[in-house]
Amino acid sequence: MSLARRAWAGGAARRPELLVPAALGGLLLLYFALPFAAFLARVGSTPILAQLSAPGAQQAIRHSLLTAPVSTAIATIFGVPLAYVLARQSFPGKRLVEGLVVLPLVVPPVVGGAMILTAVGRFTPLGSAAASVGIPLTGSLIGVVLAQTFVAAPFVIITARAGFGAIDERLEQASRSLGYGPLSTFRNVSLPLARGSIAAGMVLTFARAMGEFGATMMVAYNPRTIPTQIWVDFIGGGIDAILPLALALFGLTLLVVAAIQRLGRLPTVVER
Amino acid sequence: MMLNVDGLGHRYGTERALDDVSFGLDTGELVAVLGPSGCGKTTLVQAIAGHLTPTAGRVRLRGHDVTGQPPERRAVGLVFQQSTLYPHMTVGENVAYGLGPQGVDPDEHEAIVDEYLDLVNLADRRTAYPNELSGGQQRRAELARALAPQPDLLVLDEPLSALDRALRVQLRGEIARIQRETGVTTLFVTHDQQEAMELADRLVVMHGGAVAAVGPPRRLYESPPTPFVASFLGRSTELPATIAATEPLRLAVGGDELTLPDAGRTPPVGASVRCLFRPHGLSIRPPEDADAELSGTVRRVADLGRRYDVTVETDDGTALVVERRREPPAVGEAVAVAVDAGSVVAFTAAGEPIDAA
Numbered sequence: 103m104s105l106a107r108r109a110w111a112g113g114a115a116r117r118p119e120l121l122v123p124a125a126l127g128g129l130l131l132l133y134f135a136l137p138f139a140a141f142l143a144r145v146g147s148t149p150i151l152a153q154l155s156a157p158g159a160q161q162a163i164r165h166s167l168l169t170a171p172v173s174t175a176i177a178t179i180f181g182v183p184l185a186y187v188l189a190r191q192s193f194p195g196k197r198l199v200e201g202l203v204v205l206p207l208v209v210p211p212v213v214g215g216a217m218i219l220t221a222v223g224r225f226t227p228l229g230s231a232a233a234s235v236g237i238p239l240t241g242s243l244i245g246v247v248l249a250q251t252f253v254a255a256p257f258v259i260i261t262a263r264a265g266f267g268a269i270d271e272r273l274e275q276a277s278r279s280l281g282y283g284p285l286s287t288f289r290n291v292s293l294p295l296a297r298g299s300i301a302a303g304m305v306l307t308f309a310r311a312m313g314e315f316g317a318t319m320m321v322a323y324n325p326r327t328i329p330t331q332i333w334v335d336f337i338g339g340g341i342d343a344i345l346p347l348a349l350a351l352f353g354l355t356l357l358v359v360a361a362i363q364r365l366g367r368l369p370t371v372v373e374r
Numbered sequence: 375m376m377l378n379v380d381g382l383g384h385r386y387g388t389e390r391a392l393d394d395v396s397f398g399l400d401t402g403e404l405v406a407v408l409g410p411s412g413c414g415k416t417t418l419v420q421a422i423a424g425h426l427t428p429t430a431g432r433v434r435l436r437g438h439d440v441t442g443q444p445p446e447r448r449a450v451g452l453v454f455q456q457s458t459l460y461p462h463m464t465v466g467e468n469v470a471y472g473l474g475p476q477g478v479d480p481d482e483h484e485a486i487v488d489e490y491l492d493l494v495n496l497a498d499r500r501t502a503y504p505n506e507l508s509g510g511q512q513r514r515a516e517l518a519r520a521l522a523p524q525p526d527l528l529v530l531d532e533p534l535s536a537l538d539r540a541l542r543v544q545l546r547g548e549i550a551r552i553q554r555e556t557g558v559t560t561l562f563v564t565h566d567q568q569e570a571m572e573l574a575d576r577l578v579v580m581h582g583g584a585v586a587a588v589g590p591p592r593r594l595y596e597s598p599p600t601p602f603v604a605s606f607l608g609r610s611t612e613l614p615a616t617i618a619a620t621e622p623l624r625l626a627v628g629g630d631e632l633t634l635p636d637a638g639r640t641p642p643v644g645a646s647v648r649c650l651f652r653p654h655g656l657s658i659r660p661p662e663d664a665d666a667e668l669s670g671t672v673r674r675v676a677d678l679g680r681r682y683d684v685t686v687e688t689d690d691g692t693a694l695v696v697e698r699r700r701e702p703p704a705v706g707e708a709v710a711v712a713v714d715a716g717s718v719v720a721f722t723a724a725g726e727p728i729d730a731a
Contacts, residue, residue: 275425276458278445281475281523290471294462 145345153346162331163350169246169327170311171358176247177255177307182300185259186292189266207256214252215320222248245322253317254310258303265299266292305359312355376401376436376559377422377527383430384417391417392428393584399527399561404553406562406570409580410606415563418580419531422561423450435526446475451520451558455532457512459504465491465515466500472523490518493552510541514548521556528553528560534569546572567607571595579603597719599727601648604719610650611694615720617645623728625649625720628688632667634715634728641722648721655717656696658684658703659710666710670694675702686711 153159188200206214222229222239232239239245269292277287293300315329323330328351335343377399384392392414399405409415420426422433424445432441440448451472459468469487478486491497494514504512513533520528530549534542550573553560564570570577571591579587579594579602587594587603598604605612615625615632620643623634627649641647659666673693674685682702686694686709696711703709720728 270456270458272454272456273458273460275423275445276452276454276519277471278425279423279448279450279452280472280519281446283444283446286475291460295460 141341141345141348144342145349148342148345150346150349153343154350158326158331158334159347159350162326162328162347163354165243165246165325166312166328166351167354169243169250170308173247173250173254173311174258174304174308176251177258177311178300178304181255181259181303181307182262185262185303186266186288188259189263190271203256203259205256206252211253211314211316212320215249215317218248218252218317218321241322241324243322243325246318246325246327249317249321250311250314253314254307257306257310258300261303261306262296262300265296265303268299269295301362301365305362308358308362309355312351312358375399375434376403377561378434378437379418379422379431380434381431382418382421382428382433384414384421384426384428391583392421392431393582395431395580395583395585397578397585397588399559401559402557403575404550404560404562404573405576405578406564406574407578407580408564408567408570408606409586410565413580414583415565415580416531417583419452419529419561419563422527423452423529424448449523449526451523451525451528453513453516453520453528453530453533455535457504457516459507459512459515459519461504464501464503465496465507468504468515469518469522472519476523478523486522487518490522491515493521493555494518494548509537510545513537513545517549517552521552521558524558526559528558529563530560531563532565533562535564535566542569549573571607577607579606581606597727601650601721601725604650604721608652609695610652610719611692613649613651613688613692613694615647615649617641617643617647619643628668628670628690628692630668632713632715632718634718634720640728646723647728648723648725650719650721651694651713652717652719653683653695653697655714656694657712657714658686658696658698659712661708661710663710663712666712668694668711668713670709670711672703672705672707672709675705 154163184203188196188203209217219240220226222232224230224233224238224240229239237244239248273291273295274287277291278284282290313329314327315333318327319330319333326334328347332344332347332351335347375398379398380396382392382395383390395414395418397405407415407418417426421428424433424440424443424447428441432439434440435448435450459465460471463471466487469490470483473483473486487500488497491500494517496511496514496518499507499511499515504515507515516533533549534545537545546569549562562570562573574591576589577587577591577594578585581600581602586606587599591607594603595607598607601612604610613627615627617640618624618626618631620640623640625632625634625647632649661669668686668688670686670688672684673687676683676685680699682698684696684698684702686696688694688711694711722728
């Protein structure tokens with residue numbers, strides 16, 4: 103404690119070896135902050151609220167707020183169990199599965215969208231069958247969810263897997279030996295201990311889903327989400343036209359991220 | 375018998391970790407499984423607790439075959455070398471954790487937790503979180519958690535190995551007391567022979583995945599069945615020797631001769647044997663001493679406070695460690711070494727013990 107405090111008080115003067123890495127990182131941070139600040143500087147000249155209350159913007163916000171949480175939920179419900187299996191078990195073909203998990207990250211989103219189209223597009227057997235029973239897989243909110251899940255789910259899988267991997271397996275063995283089956287052990291021990299990682303993964307997945315544009319544009323250009331509406335506004339009116347929705351996207355994402363992080367840090371309630 | 379391990383074998387791929395391991399534990403007994411790292415101890419623990427399905431053999435608890443049963447249906451309490459206390463629960467919650475599946479009335483949890491925290495002298499840390507406990511307190515809390523559901527068998531897998539020496543010695547005494555007070559049948563797994571000999575009613579010595587010996591500590595120390603057991607239990611120096619005469623049994627060691635107590639069966643004259651000398655069975659004498667069997671030169675003197683360990687190099691170049699309480703000779707000094715024949719353990723070249731008659 104006292105050591106840490108002393109190092110902090112001394113700052114860079116006492117840790118001269120950190121000057122160079124700090125300077126390098128600082129340049130990058132500056133590059134992050136500069137466009138951000140320049141973009142926000144234009145806010146004053148635009149009637150934000152008026153533009154946000156336009157029907158197109160309202161609809162886009164509603165669509166994004168509907169689809170991104172659903173995609174995040176799907177990614178979490180299916181991804182967390184997969185993450186657990188990957189963290190705990192080796193099996194033949196595991197490398198292949200791991201490759202498949204990061205595939206959506208490697209493929210450019212717009213190509214990912216094209217891939218989804220070739221699999222579930224309107225003229226594919228799957229797409230036409232679904233459409234015939236009234237569930238259009240493209241050009242619909244379902245299509246948006248499909249695109250967002252494809253692109254954003256790897257984040258929660260990868261992060262949760264790291265979280266499970268960091269738990270000593272003997273903690274689970276101790277729970278089994280204390281009389282709990284595999285499911286109760288997962289619920290009482292593994293899940294609470296990986297909670298922070300899972301929350302972090304959900305944050306990343308949600309933020310990515312909210313901002314998803316490339317795959318969404320291919321699979322469901324309509325109905326519009328905030329990013330596709332921003333694109334349409336940009337084509338029609340340039341930078342100033344997209345300011346309101348960009349701010350809305352930023353604000354909403356930040357709000358949800360803060361909420362999830364808060365949840366992730368909540369103390370666990372243990373069954374008594 | 376509380377625990378019966380019968381012909382247990384396990385392979386990891388092509389590597390054999392356990393080979394035909396058999397032993398049993400009577401109710402209330404404390405048995406130590408002792409062996410060097412990598413001898414299969416942990417695999418054995420995992421198989422007994424049910425976290426691993428052995429490739430051969432059976433595990434029986436109270437006479438019931440549990441080999442195929444999952445850990446949660448075995449009533450085996452388990453304490454590992456590293457803490458497995460749940461960081462998101464208080465000490466009290468950790469101890470209560472195992473009571474739920476036992477069907478213990480939740481109203482009674484509090485009293486049971488108090489009872490077991492009292493047993494391990496941790497009553498005042500009930501509301502603390504594990505990371506607020508010292509290493510020794512974590513061990514105690516873990517013992518309480520393992521004992522609270524009243525397991526048929528308590529398995530302690532190197533429970534003290536991660537602690538410093540003083541704490542290890544103190545907790546060793548605590549474990550002995552707790553075991554006495556609860557009467558729980560205990561399997562204590564360790565690589566520390568002193569720990570094992572001090573605590574256990576019986577030892578199971580393991581070597582290379584197989585059982586090398588089973589028996590009470592003193593019997594195994596005094597008449598070890600194999601050279602490995604002899605060298606692993608207590609300190610010793612091994613010297614090659616040959617049989618010089620059979621009645622009485624005389625051995626030629628490093629140019630000198632040594633008379634041993636009569637043995638039941640001895641190899642013929644001229645056969646080579648392996649002799650193990652315990653440091654406390656050797657004493658340093660003046661070089662011309664007629665009773666001393668061996669002679670050599672002092673190479674090293676280690677001051678251990680209570681005693682000295684004197685390393686004597688015999689004339690044929692073998693190093694012998696001799697314990698000495700009084701002022702030691704100087705390095706480079708020529709000395710004779712007298713051997714207490716009763717403390718010498720001898721084996722045939724094939725590793726068969728040459729038993730004292």
